[in-house]
Amino acid sequence: MVSKEQIVELMARYFPKCPICGSSDGWEASGTVVKCVQCKSCGAKWASKDFIKCEKLKELELWEASKDERGLDLLHKTHPTEFWQQLEPEDEITIDKRKLFLHEDMNDADIENAIKRYQARAIRFSKTLGATPILLAAIRGVPVIESTKAMLLASIVETNKIIILQNELILRSLKKLNK
Numbered sequence: 376m377v378s379k380e381q382i383v384e385l386m387a388r389y390f391p392k393c394p395i396c397g398s399s400d401g402w403e404a405s406g407t408v409v410k411c412v413q414c415k416s417c418g419a420k421w422a423s424k425d426f427i428k429c430e431k432l433k434e435l436e437l438w439e440a441s442k443d444e445r446g447l448d449l450l451h452k453t454h455p456t457e458f459w460q461q462l463e464p465e466d467e468i469t470i471d472k473r474k475l476f477l478h479e480d481m482n483d484a485d486i487e488n489a490i491k492r493y494q495a496r497a498i499r500f501s502k503t504l505g506a507t508p509i510l511l512a513a514i515r516g517v518p519v520i521e522s523t524k525a526m527l528l529a530s531i532v533e534t535n536k537i538i539i540l541q542n543e544l545i546l547r548s549l550k551k552l553n554k
């Protein structure tokens with residue numbers, strides 16, 4: 376029986392760095408039925424039939440993407456070791472929280488103000504729906520149908536934001552009730 380330490384050692388020999396995130400934090404063995412190796416940094420999991428013998432690592436399957444979903448396009452694909460070694464790691468996706476239209480630091484008043492803002496925008500888009508496409512067609516030669524579609528989409532996006540924000544307010548009042 377091959378031990379978890381042996382699997383980790385084999386993986387580290389071929390992969391000092393994680394192919395998905397580029398971290399050298401190392402590997403952790405997991406799984407009882409399917410032996411997997413997991414990156415300690417991003418959480419991407421790997422499986423290989425070569426883990427059974429643990430002599431040479433010829434091929435590897437990405438068993439699970441990283442916790443922030445890097446590597447999704449390569450999920451459940453088996454490739455030769457060389458393929459994974461040559462793969463460019465993906466940068467971590469960082470999100471500037473302040474740019475999100477909803478984040479946990481917003482208080483109820485912030486959310487209510489945001490709802491008003493998006494309502495005003497949605498109304499503006501639908502009000503100008505007839506006029507703007509005709510204007511754009513006259514000035515820039517944009518086909519009326521195309522700018523009508525764009526205006527409708529913009530209006531739907533604003534409306535969706537309103538629904539999400541309203542849901543957040545409902546959720547918050549439900550939580551208060553439960554206390």
Ligand SMILES: [Zn+2]
Pocket residue numbers: 393394395396397398414415416417418419441
């Ligand atoms: Zn990783």
